[in-house]
Amino acid sequence: MKANIVILPGDGIGPEVTGAAVRVLEHIGKKQKHAFSFTSHLIGGISIDAHGVSLTDETLAACKTSDAVLLGAVGGPKWDNPLGKVRPEQGLLALRKGLALYANLRPVKTYPALLNASPLKPEFLHEVDMIVVRELTGGLYFGEPKGRKEIDGHVHAVDTLEYADYEIERIVELAFQLAGPRRKKVTSVDKANVLESSRLWRQITTEIGKKNSSIALEHMLVDTAAMRVITSPKLFDVIVTENMFGDILTDEASVLAGSMGMLPSASLGLKGPGVYEPIHGSAPDIAGKGIANPVGTILSAALLLRYSLKLEEEALAIEKAVESAIAAGCRTRDLGGELSTDAMRDEILSRL
Numbered sequence: 082m083k084a085n086i087v088i089l090p091g092d093g094i095g096p097e098v099t100g101a102a103v104r105v106l107e108h109i110g111k112k113q114k115h116a117f118s119f120t121s122h123l124i125g126g127i128s129i130d131a132h133g134v135s136l137t138d139e140t141l142a143a144c145k146t147s148d149a150v151l152l153g154a155v156g157g158p159k160w161d162n163p164l165g166k167v168r169p170e171q172g173l174l175a176l177r178k179g180l181a182l183y184a185n186l187r188p189v190k191t192y193p194a195l196l197n198a199s200p201l202k203p204e205f206l207h208e209v210d211m212i213v214v215r216e217l218t219g220g221l222y223f224g225e226p227k228g229r230k231e232i233d234g235h236v237h238a239v240d241t242l243e244y245a246d247y248e249i250e251r252i253v254e255l256a257f258q259l260a261g262p263r264r265k266k267v268t269s270v271d272k273a274n275v276l277e278s279s280r281l282w283r284q285i286t287t288e289i290g291k292k293n294s295s296i297a298l299e300h301m302l303v304d305t306a307a308m309r310v311i312t313s314p315k316l317f318d319v320i321v322t323e324n325m326f327g328d329i330l331t332d333e334a335s336v337l338a339g340s341m342g343m344l345p346s347a348s349l350g351l352k353g354p355g356v357y358e359p360i361h362g363s364a365p366d367i368a369g370k371g372i373a374n375p376v377g378t379i380l381s382a383a384l385l386l387r388y389s390l391k392l393e394e395e396a397l398a399i400e401k402a403v404e405s406a407i408a409a410g411c412r413t414r415d416l417g418g419e420l421s422t423d424a425m426r427d428e429i430l431s432r433l
């Protein structure tokens with residue numbers, strides 16, 4: 082098959098980890114006779130430096146006409162002025178909104194060989210296999226009004242948490258679809274004891290649950306969920322939740338996997354290209370040293386093959402190669418090992 086893949090390396094370790102993942106995609110493309118082409122564009126701080134904005138219209142247009150987008154990370158201390166008008170993160174949010182990527186899938190599983198890499202007790206970590214479905218284009222990130230105003234000599238800042246029924250329906254329906262071939266359990270996380278938006282979320286989710294009676298639905302308050310993700314992670318199958326709750330819970334859940342460097346994500350719309358990125362950030366402290374863990378990005382490339390290109394076998398092959406490298410003891414520094422980014426990539430390549 083033919084596919085035009087846009088690479089957005091971004092900032093910090095982004096270029097190193099996307100570089101490794103492109104090599105893996107090239108390898109599998111050659112092996113299975115697919116014609117993958119790659120074009121690279123700027124996003125984040127590096128785009129601010131070059132063009133004054135974190136995402137140009139040209140880059141967004143290139144993404145829109147692509148088959149899929151692989152992204153590294155954005156941000157860094159250089160662009161961290163809280164009062165600055167342009168921020169690297171705006172580019173990421175504009176990309177999500179511009180491509181209408183309402184669903185962010187973040188699978189979290191533990192590898193038997195990495196149970197000791199987590200600060201949590203290994204006995205809690207066996208057989209953890211969950212997927213967090215985070216709503217990505219609504220909620221506090223985008224709600225209006227947003228901004229500052231002065232009232233009676235005091236500065237007020239406001240963000241708005243708003244959801245329309247259709248925004249809740251499409252993300253919850255996707256969660257139910259994902260649960261079907263899995264363990265058939267959906268946990269909907271909200272704060273319905275306090276928030277009106279959560280009460281609408283719970284009402285709509287309950288209705289969708291009735292139409293999908295083969296899937297078990299549970300509702301959980303977000304504070305309880307934050308605790309259970311750590312105390313009984315194996316009880317979760319599919320978690321579905323609004324944008325910011327999902328942002329927070331997925332960083333928390335990444336602790337289960339031993340390192341944030343392990344985890345991939347897929348951001349999907351109803352149609353058009355998806356964006357695939359590791360859940361870790363730009364890690365400016367280790368950028369340019371060649372020691373970042375490329376696994377999260379390589380696994381994101383596997384999700385790209387699965388969801389955007391419908392190449393399930395190729396996706397599985399990458400996931401198996403990663404699993405086998407981890408089982409054989411291959412470790413980057415975040416996992417307590419010595420391997421460089423390129424050495425870890427090569428260990429995975431040699432198992433493909």
Ligand code: IPM
Pocket residue numbers: 170173174328360
């Ligand atoms: C993430 C990140 C982003 C988010 C930031 C960089 C804007 O934390 O993808 O989880 O909050 O969505």
Ligand code: MG
Pocket residue numbers: 328329332
């Ligand atoms: Mg986050």
